[in-house]
Amino acid sequence: MYDIEILGNLEKGINFIKKTERKEFLFSLVISYTATCEIPGITVAGANPDLLRYTAAADAEFLHYGFCKSINVIPMTPDGKPTPAILTKTALEAASIPSLVINAGSRIIPQLPFLELGLIPGKNILEEPGMDLELVRKAVEYGRIAGRTLASSTNCLVIGESIPGGTTTALGVMAGLGMSPTVSSSMPENPIQLKNQTVQSALKRIDSKDPFEVISQLGDPMIPTVAGILSTASESANVILAGGTQMVAVLAFAKSTGFNKENVAIGTTSYIIEDKDANLVDLVNQVSDIPILVAKLKLGNSKISGLRSYANGFVKEGAGAGGSSIACMLKTGIDSEKLLLLTEQEYDRIISQ
Amino acid sequence: MYDIEILGNLEKGINFIKKTERKEFLFSLVISYTATCEIPGITVAGANPDLLRYTAAADAEFLHYGFCKSINVIPMTPDGKPTPAILTKTALEAASIPSLVINAGSRIIPQLPFLELGLIPGKNILEEPGMDLELVRKAVEYGRIAGRTLASSTNCLVIGESIPGGTTTALGVMAGLGMSPTVSSSMPENPIQLKNQTVQSALKRIDSKDPFEVISQLGDPMIPTVAGILSTASESANVILAGGTQMVAVLAFAKSTGFNKENVAIGTTSYIIEDKDANLVDLVNQVSDIPILVAKLKLGNSKISGLRSYANGFVKEGAGAGGSSIACMLKTGIDSEKLLLLTEQEYDRIISQ
Numbered sequence: 001m002y003d004i005e006i007l008g009n010l011e012k013g014i015n016f017i018k019k020t021e022r023k024e025f026l027f028s029l030v031i032s033y034t035a036t037c038e039i040p041g042i043t044v045a046g047a048n049p050d051l052l053r054y055t056a057a058a059d060a061e062f063l064h065y066g067f068c069k070s071i072n073v074i075p076m077t078p079d080g081k082p083t084p085a086i087l088t089k090t091a092l093e094a095a096s097i098p099s100l101v102i103n104a105g106s107r108i109i110p111q112l113p114f115l116e117l118g119l120i121p122g123k124n125i126l127e128e129p130g131m132d133l134e135l136v137r138k139a140v141e142y143g144r145i146a147g148r149t150l151a152s153s154t155n156c157l158v159i160g161e162s163i164p165g166g167t168t169t170a171l172g173v174m175a176g177l178g179m180s181p182t183v184s185s186s187m188p189e190n191p192i193q194l195k196n197q198t199v200q201s202a203l204k205r206i207d208s209k210d211p212f213e214v215i216s217q218l219g220d221p222m223i224p225t226v227a228g229i230l231s232t233a234s235e236s237a238n239v240i241l242a243g244g245t246q247m248v249a250v251l252a253f254a255k256s257t258g259f260n261k262e263n264v265a266i267g268t269t270s271y272i273i274e275d276k277d278a279n280l281v282d283l284v285n286q287v288s289d290i291p292i293l294v295a296k297l298k299l300g301n302s303k304i305s306g307l308r309s310y311a312n313g314f315v316k317e318g319a320g321a322g323g324s325s326i327a328c329m330l331k332t333g334i335d336s337e338k339l340l341l342l343t344e345q346e347y348d349r350i351i352s353q
Numbered sequence: 354m355y356d357i358e359i360l361g362n363l364e365k366g367i368n369f370i371k372k373t374e375r376k377e378f379l380f381s382l383v384i385s386y387t388a389t390c391e392i393p394g395i396t397v398a399g400a401n402p403d404l405l406r407y408t409a410a411a412d413a414e415f416l417h418y419g420f421c422k423s424i425n426v427i428p429m430t431p432d433g434k435p436t437p438a439i440l441t442k443t444a445l446e447a448a449s450i451p452s453l454v455i456n457a458g459s460r461i462i463p464q465l466p467f468l469e470l471g472l473i474p475g476k477n478i479l480e481e482p483g484m485d486l487e488l489v490r491k492a493v494e495y496g497r498i499a500g501r502t503l504a505s506s507t508n509c510l511v512i513g514e515s516i517p518g519g520t521t522t523a524l525g526v527m528a529g530l531g532m533s534p535t536v537s538s539s540m541p542e543n544p545i546q547l548k549n550q551t552v553q554s555a556l557k558r559i560d561s562k563d564p565f566e567v568i569s570q571l572g573d574p575m576i577p578t579v580a581g582i583l584s585t586a587s588e589s590a591n592v593i594l595a596g597g598t599q600m601v602a603v604l605a606f607a608k609s610t611g612f613n614k615e616n617v618a619i620g621t622t623s624y625i626i627e628d629k630d631a632n633l634v635d636l637v638n639q640v641s642d643i644p645i646l647v648a649k650l651k652l653g654n655s656k657i658s659g660l661r662s663y664a665n666g667f668v669k670e671g672a673g674a675g676g677s678s679i680a681c682m683l684k685t686g687i688d689s690e691k692l693l694l695l696t697e698q699e700y701d702r703i704i705s706q
Contacts, residue, residue, distance in 0.1 A: 113470050145466050
């Protein structure tokens with residue numbers, strides 16, 4: 001009925017769709033930073049260190065205004081591959097889904113109202129612990145408070161993230177928690193060796209599998225924040241963790257902070273599932289039997305090469321693109337054909353600015 | 354049926370109650386600061402200038418945690434008159450109404466998650482303009498964005514405020530907009546002469562009745578922020594402006610920013626209505642024919658002298674106490690007797706800490 005594929009626990013996936021279809025959704029974008037992204041070659045999400053600082057704020061501003069205020073360009077590669085926030089914006093607008101930006105230590109503060117959690121940017125895990133243990137606890141505690149408020153007034157909370165370099169810290173957290181992870185990347189030539197070297201180096205500092213210690217050494221502020229939001233929000237509402245491997249790192253850590261798994265699903269794009277380097281389904285299964293909802297987008301059919309590139313292994317996911325597309329489909333019944341058309345219109349609007 | 358009196362437009366008041374009873378409410382506390390409060394003798398909301406800076410943050414923390422984090426005392430006068438936030442907290446908890454703190458330029462940032470609007474504290478209007486014109490515009494714009502999100506997920510948004518010195522800037526704004534205002538005060542001996550002198554002095558700087566210019570010269574950051582929230586929130590939800598004369602200043606300014614008056618009511622306590630110095634009903638009538646819902650509290654019957662003092666002209670209102678009491682009654686059907694009992698229990702909890 002919907003252009004949504006269910007992976008993982010099929011029964012729970014069907015149940016999740018039944019509980020949320022035609023209901024109210026609220027989208028939250030957790031923006032953050034880890035200086036791990038400054039390791040040369042580790043991410044394409046922003047060509048140079050100066051721009052990397054602006055990535056999360058620019059995504060937040062683009063989602064709201066349709067342009068960026070902190071920088072005077074739309075996040076897009078020189079050859080026209082746009083930020084995945086274009087998918088998120090299209091989906092949220094098509095379904096009139098309200099959104100809220102949550103600042104969990106972004107390097108640059110976005111120029112719009114946002115929920116402030118009093119955190120600071122994460123550090124480069126190659127060189128030092130990603131964040132103080134005290135800040136990990138604060139991120140969870142403030143996340144819990146935020147989650148309670150956000151969930152109180154919606155049927156389904158969708159949580160996306162924007163944090164440059166975040167797949168490397170996610171890899172680190174999963175490794176630190178004893179998993180055997182592989183991760184996806186915003187580049188088709190995944191710099192997996194560089195990511196692994198970074199994580200292996202950081203793992204040497206650790207002599208405990210205490211989850212809070214693992215986050216402190218190998219994580220970023222987004223992970224404990226989203227885990228905190230998840231723990232309280234899932235008590236009273238449904239929650240879609242919108243993303244790929246980074247949301248698996250959240251789930252792995254969230255086993256220690258608690259959540260109601262009957263109310264939780266991962267929501268992502270088909271391009272993450274097609275990524276052979278990152279077997280998302282296996283990873284989720286290592287942690288929990290929650291369902292994975294996959295938005296079967298049709299960007300490969302686009303007349304615009306920048307959008308087709310998503311189907312060829314570029315970008316693939318980010319800024320909650322997959323989860324918000326699923327929310328849009330569930331709320332309105334819109335299919336992927338229609339979403340593609342709207343996305344192309346949005347792309348045309350951007351490049352004519 | 355409820356312990357709520359309707360003043361102003363009776364028909365609209367009845368209609369407002371019908372639209373909101375047994376529905377979902379969301380409470381927001383807009384915290385702010387005006388250095389006008391530093392004029393000696395102008396406010397009792399905090400005994401000395403150092404504590405005044407903490408008033409709004411302390412109210413926010415008390416509402417959430419039941420104690421304050423930024424200071425190690427509960428806001429209460431030495432002889433036991435508690436902050437009106439005790440009424441707000443009791444009402445919100447009794448009705449399980451979620452709440453969100455909105456920072457519109459508080460001097461001190463509260464230690465909990467809050468919606469950040471990127472404003473700065475207001476200046477002392479006796480000496481200089483209260484805020485730059487550019488910041489007035491930003492407060493309205495960011496308020497509009499916040500109001501859209503907040504209203505999207507509730508039937509009725511209740512907006513309270515905590516800003517020391519705010520009745521003087523409210524007086525200034527009403528005077529600047531051509532009204533003939535009188536204002537209430539947190540003290541039974543209202544320092545009305547001092548407030549009027551302050552306003553008259555500030556009025557000399559002004560040669561325009563442009564509402565944005567009036568706010569810039571005589572206002573504080575709370576007023577344009579709440580006006581912005583009101584303008585968008587009232588498009589899609591009901592709104593209770595929770596307060597006394599300060600909310601009339603908001604309404605007077607909001608005529609220039611626009612709002613749907615069919616969806617708006619003032620919500621306040623009976624102690625404001627009984628205040629002969631501030632004829633709230635007349636003031637509201639000068640601006641708009643929206644209804645005034647009055648929570649008929651029974652603090653005068655309390656066994657606790659600190660609570661009885663509310664009925665004797667002390668404190669009377671603040672931190673959205675009246676509006677949240679009304680929301681509690683409408684959502685749950687609880688009466689004033691029960692609310693008094695719960696407030697006394699809360700008072701006992703505080704003083705035994």
